[in-house]
Amino acid sequence: MKSIISLRDLEEMVRSGKDVRSLPNDALLTPSARDFLRDFEGNGAINGKSPAGNGEIRLRNSAPAKPVTSKSPKAEIDAYFNSPQIQQLKEQICDVGRRLWQRAYVDGNGGNIAVRVGEDIALCTPTLVSKGFMKPEDMCFVDLEGNQFCGEKKRTSEILMHLQIMKRQPRAVATVHCHPPYATGFAVAGVQPPTCMIPEYEVFSSVAIAPYRTPGTPEMGKLVADLVDKHNTILMANHGVVSWSHLSVEDAYFKMEILEAYCRTILVASQLGRPPNTMTPAQLQDLLKIKQSLGIPDPRIGLKECELCDNNEWRPGVACAIQPKSESTSSHDADAEAAVQAITDQIMSQMK
Ligand SMILES: [Zn+2]
Numbered sequence: 001m002k003s004i005i006s007l008r009d010l011e012e013m014v015r016s017g018k019d020v021r022s023l024p025n026d027a028l029l030t031p032s033a034r035d036f037l038r039d040f041e042g043n044g045a046i047n048g049k050s051p052a053g054n055g056e057i058r059l060r061n062s063a064p065a066k067p068v069t070s071k072s073p074k075a076e077i078d079a080y081f082n083s084p085q086i087q088q089l090k091e092q093i094c095d096v097g098r099r100l101w102q103r104a105y106v107d108g109n110g111g112n113i114a115v116r117v118g119e120d121i122a123l124c125t126p127t128l129v130s131k132g133f134m135k136p137e138d139m140c141f142v143d144l145e146g147n148q149f150c151g152e153k154k155r156t157s158e159i160l161m162h163l164q165i166m167k168r169q170p171r172a173v174a175t176v177h178c179h180p181p182y183a184t185g186f187a188v189a190g191v192q193p194p195t196c197m198i199p200e201y202e203v204f205s206s207v208a209i210a211p212y213r214t215p216g217t218p219e220m221g222k223l224v225a226d227l228v229d230k231h232n233t234i235l236m237a238n239h240g241v242v243s244w245s246h247l248s249v250e251d252a253y254f255k256m257e258i259l260e261a262y263c264r265t266i267l268v269a270s271q272l273g274r275p276p277n278t279m280t281p282a283q284l285q286d287l288l289k290i291k292q293s294l295g296i297p298d299p300r301i302g303l304k305e306c307e308l309c310d311n312n313e314w315r316p317g318v319a320c321a322i323q324p325k326s327e328s329t330s331s332h333d334a335d336a337e338a339a340v341q342a343i344t345d346q347i348m349s350q351m352k
Contacts (some may be wrong), residue, residue: 007032070120070143077121081150082140089115089123089249090136097125098177101132105256110240111178114162115249120144123164126153131178157216164221165244169228171295172244176252179240182263185257188233193263196278196309201262202287205233205255206298212237230299233259239261246295281305 005027013020020037029037100106110334111131115329116338126138140151144163148155162175164177186193192209195202208231213220219321224234224242233255234244243255271278277288285305291302300308 004028004030006030007036009033010036016172018139033303050159066116070147070149074149077149078139080121086117086123089117090139092249093125093139094134095134096249097131097134098178099253100176100256101130103180103257103260105178105180107129107179107261111176112158112162113174113176113249113252114159114166115174116142116166116172119238121212122159122166124159124162125156126151127156129153133326135349138272160218160240161214161221161224164225165216165228168225169244171246171267172228173246174249174252175242175244176256177242178256180256180260180263183235183241183259183268184239185267186263187240188238190237192235193259194266194276194278196281196284197266197276199264199279199287201260203291203294204258204296205262206231207235207259209234209235209237212239215239230297232296234241249352278309281308285309 003192005023007030010033024274033035048230070077072080093115094115097106097111100111105111111132112125113131114122117123120143122142122144123142124142126140129138132291134279138151138153140148140153142148142155142159142163144167146155146159146163158177161177165175185192190209193201193207208227210220210223210227211222220236224236227234228244232245233241235241235243241256241259243252243259245252251339266276276302282305284300285308288298288308291298339346
């Protein structure tokens with residue numbers, strides 16, 4: 001009988017120092033075991049020795065053998081903080097920071113980034129460092145209350161907002177905060193960007209505005225966190241933008257590119273002397289179906305077409321593309337309207 005090898009079998013072999021390549025030729029691998037072997041070989045780990053030569057095997061993108069939490073012994077937390085897995089994330093954060101700075105989405109030492117790396121641990125950027133010039137060794141480990149336990153530099157003062165997002169939205173694995181000028185312009189004016197104009201924005205972004213509070217305060221974090229159930233990009237009034245992703249820190253950064261490009265484009269469109277064209281509610285429904293299949297939240301998912309494109313706040317006159325109700329209004333609606341009219345007439349006559 002052929003043996004079926006699972007991921008657990010392979011992990012057990014690695015732990016007990018066996019060579020995972022010495023499996024029987026006719027062994028059948030489960031899909032996760034196959035992924036494990038591919039990562040294992042890609043990492044160059046040979047004969048139970050890691051490429052780093054420290055005798056300990058660590059696989060690319062794999063979690064430590066035992067999950068590390070903020071309650072783990074300090075030595076374990078430090079080892080995790082210095083592991084290849086976390087090193088890779090530190091480099092990704094530096095890369096995203098550089099892109100934020102190059103695109104002028106951050107100014108001075110503004111902006112911050114966090115990645116969840118365990119049940120109650122996040123890796124985050126330091127305070128008082130330009131996001132364009134961070135080094136992997138500048139990063140910090142904090143628990144979900146913001147207490148720092150690893151990293152030479154002090155963690156960002158705005159970490160509480162990132163952590164509140166992660167607590168309220170368990171799917172958030174990464175958060176990015178910055179001050180992109182066009183999107184921040186909307187946040188300063190308190191104007192929600194209009195909808196039904198560009199597919200990219202409809203599919204990948206779900207935007208809401210949080211009221212202004214002093215940056216870094218728990219109150220600010222709470223007001224943002226109140227919105228992250230149905231929105232992945234929050235305009236922070238008179239301040240900037242914060243986004244979260246269920247995939248990666250780069251994906252959280254992409255939300256910024258998409259929002260900023262969108263705000264810039266519609267500002268241009270609004271200056272061309274004609275009301276911008278919008279897609280139809282049916283076309284928007286199609287995009288929302290794609291959005292749902294990608295696991296991206298949107299408060300409009302499940303709404304009727306007539307409720308989809310509410311652009312009331314948008315001053316240059318973006319109108320809903322749905323046709324006004326015709327004669328075929330259902331009798332139920334007609335009855336309701338008649339009742340409302342009767343009550344209104346009654347009230348009006350009493351007021352005379
Ligand atoms: Zn800020």
